[in-house]
Amino acid sequence: MKRREFLKGVAASAAGAASANATSVISDDLMNSEDAPITASHFGAVRALRRNGKFEGVLSESELDFFPISLTQGLAARTYDATRIARPCVRKGYLEKGWQSDKSMRGKDEWIEISWDEAYKLVADELKRVLKDHGASSIYGGSYGWYSVGSVNNPQTLLGRMLNIIGGYTTRKLNYSCHCISAITPHISGTDEANALQTAWPTILKNSEAVLIWGADPINTNQIAWAVPDHESYLYFAKLKEQMQKRGVKVITIDPVYNNTAKFLGSEHISINPTTDVAMMMAICYEMMAQGLADEKFLKKYTHGAEEFKAYLRGESEDGLKKDAAWASKICGVSEDEIRGLAKILGSKRTMIMCGWGPQRAHHGEQFHWMATVxxxxxxxxxxxxxxxxFGYHYSDGGCPSPAAPVGSALSLTSGAATTSSAFPGLGSMSIVPASEGEWKNRDNIAIPVSRIVDCINNPGKEIDFNCKKMTYPNIKLAYWAGGNPYMHHPDTNLLARTFEKLDTFIVQECFWTASARMA
Known part of the structure; x- marks a missing residue:
């Protein structure tokens, strides 16, 4: 089977049945749509329309997508954009002096195109040098990013496997998207709630009497997915809107702004001051106790520490503050009546609480989802x-019914004691080569928190606390990124640029001249 036929078959098998009407974005005389090949991205699956051998447009069809979105219209233009990298390139100073070149010229130096054979040798020689002189932990296999929607050809996985085979590397734990949730919730509920399966939408539509959408805008964010979305969640949000009319389902969005989801649903909107959500949640809990609406039987049977927490809410702790609606209102900007009203709704209706990931991207961000669980x-x-x-209804069509068949990654990144996310997060970590076998059976790679890469490079040998354990930063000399863009993900890019100047070498595999590619 030819590679193109295989990939086309994979794409076809992944596409679901649909109900949306086909939408043509370019004249059908380009090509018969039945002959147009299927391609896919984080925006959805489409048919690629060609003319004179050139990709010129896309056709979104109901057989591929329940709710086609406009982002797919950029695929053709991106393919031939001026920022597309044509050939392997090396910074002039690095080509002349290698790792001893002037690092401050990154992002400013002239680029020299070289052959693929020259590029292979340049990279291989530098990897061998760093491994020999500084050891495996001095190589950071960053490769954190969203470039590929596949499992077989996922850059993160392939880079990790290659670096493991040649000697090992320093990897990362968690991700920028939901770092705090994934770190804290296993200690609270026993699972990573950011990536857990959500209660299925049909169950919500049938049983929920109230839906609280807190710190999330799923109508906006479900446009994209880690893999290839079919946008089925949009059908369910439309049905939720119908249920608001048919049986009076109460939907409330809590967000600093009147977002797209609130507008689409026509829901009640409560504007809250940013990063003050925990205070408001505490006050709701207090008011539920005051109104006799808290489920004391559940708290006693299924939780640990409830009595201590209730005492804290009553002000029977060191701070002496009663965490009631009056206290929280001054902090979060929501009226006392609205807070007490929420307590009454949650205490009297079958309620689904949907929380997004945005609120945890702040100092003490883990408090939001911990408190939401409480x-x-x-x-x-x-x-x-x-x-x-x-905590996942806003991400990759969370809550849509899933197939009963077992699923797993085509390739896994499992590497000894340091296990990072699989090639296809959310689908488990099935591995072709178990960690105990194969070329890297003795690998025990260091894994640093993904958000600590700058701190790590600047402070080799520093001991830090992470997830109830101590760990020591390695001395990073080389960073290798594939399919990712740290200059887009990481905060304070000026500090990132100054920090990366300390690296001997920064290798980037990329299709476009992203900010990270320009700094390589």
Whole structure:
């Protein structure tokens, strides 16, 4: 089977049945749509329309996508954009002096095109030098990014496997998207709630009497996905809107701004001051206790520490502050009546609490989702149909019914004691080569928190606390990135640029002249 035929078959098998009408974005005389090949991106699957051998447009069809979005219209233009990298390039200073060149010229130096054979040798020789002189931990296999939607050809996985085979490397734990949730929730509920399966939408539509959408804008963010979205969640949000009319489902969005989801649903909107959500959740819990609406049986049977927490809410702790609606209102900017009203709704209706990832991207960000779980425990409906909480309805069509068949990654990044996300996060970590076998059976790679890369490069040998354990930063000499763009993900890019000047070498595999590629 030819590679193109194989990939086309994979794409076809992944596409679901659909109900949306086909939308043509370019004249059908380019090519018969039945002959147009299927391609896919983080924006969805489309048919690629060609003319004179050139990709000139896309056709979004109901057989591929429940709710085609406009982002796919940029695929053709991107393919031939001036920022596309044509050939391997090396910074002039590095080509002349290698790792001893002037690092401050990154982003300013002239680029020299070289052959693929020259590029292979240049990279291989530098990897061998760093491994020999500084050891495997001095190579950071960054490769964190969203370039590929596939498993077989996922850059993160392939780079990690290659670096493991040649000697090992320093890798990363967690991700920028939901770092705090993934770190804290396994200690609270026993699972990573950011990537857990959500209560299915049909169950919510049938049973939920209230839906609280807190710090999330799924109508906006479900346009894209880690893999290839079919946008089925949009059908369910439309059905939720219908249920608001048919059986009076109460939907409330809590967000500093009136977002797209609130507008689409026509829901009640509560504007809250940014990063003050925990205070408001505490006050709701307090008011539920005051109104006799907290599920005391659930708290006693299924939680640990509830009595201590209730005492804290009552002000029977060191701070002496009663965490009631009056206290929280001054902090979060939401009226006392609205807070008490929320307590009444949550305490009297079958309620699903949907929380997004945005609120945890701040100092003490783990507090938001920890407290949201506590709030759901006070409601006492965790495990009941249409009740409880979910932290992934805004991401990759969360909540849409999933196939019953077992699924797994085509290739896994498992590497000894340091296990990072699989090639296809959310689909498990099935591995062709178990960590205990193969070329890297003795690998015990260091894995630093993904957000600590700057701190690590600047402070080799520093001991830090991470996830209830001590760890020591390695001395990073070389960073190798594939399919990712740290200058887009990491905060304070000026500090990032100054920090990366300390690296001997920065290798980037990329199709476009991204900010990171220009600094390589």
């Amino acid at each position: 709030l759901a425990a006070f409601v006492g409906q965790i495990g009941l149909a249409g009740g409880g909480y979910g």
